[in-house]
Amino acid sequence: MAEDIEAAERLGDATRRMKEQIGKVIVGQDEVMEQLLIALFANAHCFMVGVPGLAKTLMVSTLARVLNLSFKRIQFTPDLMPSDITGTDIMQEDENGRRSFEFAQGPIFANLVLADEINRTPPKTQASLLEAMQERQITAGRTTYTLEKPFFVLATQNPIEQEGTYPLPEAQLDRFMFNILVDYPKPEEELAIYKATTVKQQHVIEPVLNGQEIMELQEIVRRVPVGDHVFDYVLDVVSRTRPGSDRSPEFISNWIEVGAGPRAGQNLILASKAKALMSGRFYVTCSDVEAVALPILRHRLVTNFNAETEGVSTDDIVRRLLKETPKREG
Secondary structure (H helix, E strand, C coil): CHHHHHHHHHHHHHHHHHHHHHCCCCCCCHHHHHHHHHHHHCCCEEEEECCCCCCHHHHHHHHHHHCCCCEEEEECCCCCCHHHHHEEEEEEECCCCCEEEEEEECCCCCCEEEEECHHHCCHHHHHHHHHHHHHCEEEECCEEEECCCCCEEEEEECCCCCCCCCCCCHHHHCCEEEEEECCCCCHHHHHHHHHHHCCCCCCCCCCCCCHHHHHHHHHHHHHCCCCHHHHHHHHHHHHCCCCCCCCCCHHHHHHEEECCCHHHHHHHHHHHHHHHHHCCCCCCCHHHHHHHHHHHHCCCCEECHHHHHHCCCHHHHHHHHHHHCCCCCC
16 A cells, blocks of 8 residues: 555656656646646557647656656658668678678657658558557568667647648547647747747756656556446546437437447546556546546547537547536445
């Protein structure tokens, strides 16, 4: 018991110090940073949607500095090839004139990988991320290469310009724990950004954790116990998103074409564990589940024609579902 309390305090303290260091560079966006850290400690990937100029890239690069991790940014374009991500074999010649192939690592070989505007590249190239995200490895030719741990992919998408883009398939979207919406800052935060970014200054970022410590904390997250009442609540929420289910309310059948799968429930549990630990607790509540449900479910629900004509979004549906699903007591 004392060890569990110490683990919760350790991760809670690390979270506080990370937010403090990140706050030296990033003004506001507290909820976004919270979700990024939850995904990191849950050993999962994130998908960020926001208009240009909201410091998405800066958030990720700053996070990498705070965690003392290697960072690579991949700008996705229509002509990007899978080998541009994974790497390729290159012919090399030694001093004796003997030639051989040597594998040149691509930018996927980093702890923290930013897939910038991922929807601008064709599906074949998008799919090259699937093996890396799911298996933490890539295959080039006949050889499989294991990626260094920890490994975290964060993809971004511009919601405005859709011409010439390739929407991500459901199979790939489902591999992202969170779909994070990055919104405009509050007026007072935006004013602070103007003042902070229009003068010459250099922020000194102090690393809070390293790769080994992150993996240790990820293991601790897995050890957090979850009561049966929380499992039942997660099952209620996920199964009620599926039209035709005995549990689903009428508005789900009216607005949803395809509901969330089992991976949504797994992510709800893991994210709730990480959130509990970041709050300094070694137990999970239904409120933890409710707090992470929206970014986990919004990209896993497929709306039908009725929802589109009525202007109902997946966010609207998830919020109503959470409101109408009673929390269970332990």
